Amino acid sequence: MRLTELPLRQPAWIDGIDWDALSLAEGQRLREFGLCEGASVEALHHGGMFGGGPIACKVGRMTIAMRRNHAAAVTVRTGPEEPAERAA
Amino acid sequence: MSTLPLVALVGNPNAGKSALFNALTGARQKLGNYPGVTVERKAGRLSLPDGRPVELVDLPGTYSLDPTSPDEQVTRDVVLGRQDGEKLPDALVIVVDASNLDNHLRFALELIALGLPTVVALNMVDLATRDGLELDARILARELGVPVVATVAVRKRGLDDLRVELEGMLGGALTVRPAPPKRDFDAMRKEARRIAGATIVRETPSRRLTAAVDHVLLHPVLGFVLLLALLFVMFQAVFSWAAYPADMLEGWVTALGEAVTALLPPGILHDFLLQGVVGGVGAVIVFLPQILILFFFILMLEATGYMARAAFLMDALMARVGLSGRAFIPLLSSFACAVPGIMATRTISDPKDRLTTILIAPLMTCSARLPVYGLIIAAFIPAVTVGPGIGLQGLVLFLLYVAGIVGAMVAAWALRLTVTKGTSSGFLMEMPKYQFPRPQDLAIGLWQRAVIFLKRAGTIILVTNIVLWILASFPHAPASVRQSEYSIAGRIAGAIHVVVAPIGFNRDISLALLPSMAAREVAVSAIATVYAIDAEDDAQALEQGLGERLQGRWSLATALAFLAWFVFAPQCVSTIAVTRRETNGWKWPLFMVGYLFVLAYGAAGITYWAAVAAGLG
Numbered sequence: 001m002r003l004t005e006l007p008l009r010q011p012a013w014i015d016g017i018d019w020d021a022l023s024l025a026e027g028q029r030l031r032e033f034g035l036c037e038g039a040s041v042e043a044l045h046h047g048g049m050f051g052g053g054p055i056a057c058k059v060g061r062m063t064i065a066m067r068r069n070h071a072a073a074v075t076v077r078t079g080p081e082e083p084a085e086r087a088a
Numbered sequence: 089m090s091t092l093p094l095v096a097l098v099g100n101p102n103a104g105k106s107a108l109f110n111a112l113t114g115a116r117q118k119l120g121n122y123p124g125v126t127v128e129r130k131a132g133r134l135s136l137p138d139g140r141p142v143e144l145v146d147l148p149g150t151y152s153l154d155p156t157s158p159d160e161q162v163t164r165d166v167v168l169g170r171q172d173g174e175k176l177p178d179a180l181v182i183v184v185d186a187s188n189l190d191n192h193l194r195f196a197l198e199l200i201a202l203g204l205p206t207v208v209a210l211n212m213v214d215l216a217t218r219d220g221l222e223l224d225a226r227i228l229a230r231e232l233g234v235p236v237v238a239t240v241a242v243r244k245r246g247l248d249d250l251r252v253e254l255e256g257m258l259g260g261a262l263t264v265r266p267a268p269p270k271r272d273f274d275a276m277r278k279e280a281r282r283i284a285g286a287t288i289v290r291e292t293p294s295r296r297l298t299a300a301v302d303h304v305l306l307h308p309v310l311g312f313v314l315l316l317a318l319l320f321v322m323f324q325a326v327f328s329w330a331a332y333p334a335d336m337l338e339g340w341v342t343a344l345g346e347a348v349t350a351l352l353p354p355g356i357l358h359d360f361l362l363q364g365v366v367g368g369v370g371a372v373i374v375f376l377p378q379i380l381i382l383f384f385f386i387l388m389l390e391a392t393g394y395m396a397r398a399a400f401l402m403d404a405l406m407a408r409v410g411l412s413g414r415a416f417i418p419l420l421s422s423f424a425c426a427v428p429g430i431m432a433t434r435t436i437s438d439p440k441d442r443l444t445t446i447l448i449a450p451l452m453t454c455s456a457r458l459p460v461y462g463l464i465i466a467a468f469i470p471a472v473t474v475g476p477g478i479g480l481q482g483l484v485l486f487l488l489y490v491a492g493i494v495g496a497m498v499a500a501w502a503l504r505l506t507v508t509k510g511t512s513s514g515f516l517m518e519m520p521k522y523q524f525p526r527p528q529d530l531a532i533g534l535w536q537r538a539v540i541f542l543k544r545a546g547t548i549i550l551v552t553n554i555v556l557w558i559l560a561s562f563p564h565a566p567a568s569v570r571q572s573e574y575s576i577a578g579r580i581a582g583a584i585h586v587v588v589a590p591i592g593f594n595r596d597i598s599l600a601l602l603p604s605m606a607a608r609e610v611a612v613s614a615i616a617t618v619y620a621i622d623a624e625d626d627a628q629a630l631e632q633g634l635g636e637r638l639q640g641r642w643s644l645a646t647a648l649a650f651l652a653w654f655v656f657a658p659q660c661v662s663t664i665a666v667t668r669r670e671t672n673g674w675k676w677p678l679f680m681v682g683y684l685f686v687l688a689y690g691a692a693g694i695t696y697w698a699a700v701a702a703g704l705g
Binding site for chain 2: 025026028029030031032033034036044045046047048049050052053054056060061062063064065066067069070
């Protein structure tokens with residue numbers, strides 16, 4: 001499921017990020033915000049009165065906002081956490 | 089360059105760096121610029137426990153040593169010893185947010201790898217405790233291999249510990265060259281996460297204040313209504329709160345004018361001081377309270393963390409005119425002054441997005457326009473209430489701000505379809521935790537703004553007024569002719585008047601337009617100076633408020649047209665200069681002046697003709 005489709009306040013994990021859908025600078029900023037495979041993610045708010053606004057989400061311990069076209073590049077997975085990345 | 093040991097404060101944005109800097113240096117701060125770039129250099133004096141002074145510099149916050157903006161580039165170049173006008177720091181204080189360790193430690197590791205003497209400030213531990221985190225600074229120090237001090241900007245103990253650590257580090261004559269920056273991003277991220285996990289000894293789930301508040305403030309409808317309400321209160325406050333201190337300042341200016349009259353014999357020196365200096369500069373100084381109230385709100389919005397929420401709420405709307413929600417922050421800063429606003433557009437990474445934001449920034453009503461609005465509104469708009477707690481004067485002011493905003497949005501939309509055509513960029517930003525602003529930080533911020541305003545009044549505004557006084561005083565007019573028309577300034581104004589007469593501007597306004605390019609407040613002091621020269625009895629002229637004299641000479645239609653002009657008025661020389669610097673050439677500043685002149689002329693004309701048609705002429 002894409003991050004744009006993730007219901008609000010449902011804990012999830014990042015499954016993959018389509019870096020090619022992002023510009024170099026955008027990719028770097030998202031990496032610096034802590035987006036990576038295995039990071040925990042939770043959608044908190046959808047902006048815009050008529051939808052289509054940005055999405056605020058918690059990634060790790062940080063709350064960040066991004067537009068839907070960027071959030072669509074992030075695939076997420078709900079369900080039990082896989083310990084691989086956390087333990088690494 | 090200072091010969092004192094240099095310590096640089098460096099860290100992620102939102103790590104609480106500025107509050108820590110204020111707590112360490114107090115009011116002893118110096119604002120400047122790095123040579124060649126428009127990045128602000130903030131430095132202050134810090135005393136070590138043994139009494140030695142140290143220069144502390146607050147570097148722009150950044151997420152890594154791979155810069156994406158000129159500010160971030162300065163941070164990288166300073167810590168690598170490559171920045172012009174700054175020596176390699178003798179030590180680094182790395183500031184990390186205790187409740188966001190996973191993320192901030194990655195940058196800390198990148199900085200520690202440079203090999204400079206380093207101490208880590210584990211900052212805002214109080215907020216981490218509030219969020220249910222229990223941290224062990226000793227474990228963090230052991231894992232990082234550098235000293236770690238737990239700090240809270242309001243508490244003295246951590247600050248003293250930090251001074252002690254720096255004292256030990258700045259002992260010998262170390263000559264370290266920084267190692268080239270490490271590039272393995274993923275390895276550092278994993279290491280940061282491991283260390284953060286070890287440092288957090290206990291984590292109790294707690295009701296997060298920020299999440300609860302965001303539930304209301306980021307609500308798509310309620311949050312937006314609250315944002316508008318907040319802005320409305322802000323503009324009402326600018327008028328109502330400032331009334332008392334402004335009256336007091338006006339009383340002082342009048343008293344000073346009377347003192348000049350009492351002490352000096354009538355003559356040219358007396359006239360010069362009374363009309364050129366006291367009458368002119370004094371007319372601008374009385375607006376200090378309003379400007380400080382406006383800055384108070386802007387500083388509060390920034391310090392509490394609300395500004396990022398406002399950007400989030402505005403993004404959907406801004407996207408419609410081809411802008412990013414990020415543009416909201418520079419645009420809101422432009423309400424104070426377009427110069428820092430235009431400089432703040434650097435956080436917008438897309439060049440066309442950024443250019444559009446720069447071009448519309450002067451449409452945000454800057455604080456220099458407040459004196460003009462304040463004077464005209466006070467003189468021509470009755471001080472009545474039109475609803476519970478809503479004054480008509482405040483409402484008109486609010487509408488003038490709205491006119492600027494609407495104008496800016498339409499201009500952005502039009503620019504995006506023509507000169508800055510292209511795909512719109514995104515909106516990526518961190519939403520910091522909510523915090524209670526510290527009164528000390530607000531006080532320092534307001535103090536710095538007051539100093540900047542008074543310096544302007546004492547330099548640009550004073551000089552412009554003196555030149556204007558000379559031009560308006562000579563040659564002496566024969567008895568039957570008005571001095572303001574016969575003088576050199578009057579003849580220049582006569583030429584300008586030909587152009588602006590169709591939109592209802594009289595000769596007073598024509599005379600004020602040219603010097604108001606130096607600084608917009610000068611429009612007020614210029615009119616004040618001219619009236620002082622024209623007045624037959626000086627003392628009586630100063631006692632009669634400027635507003636009262638305007639009522640006698642201007643029609644309401646002219647006053648409204650003048651207000652409309654200033655909503656769009658081509659900007660001051662400082663704005664033109666900063667636009668030239670930020671866009672690397674004359675093309676865009678000239679374009680900006682041109683399109684704003686056309687808008688201002690049109691808006692003033694339509695206002696005037698409509699008002700005359702409505703019988704207000």
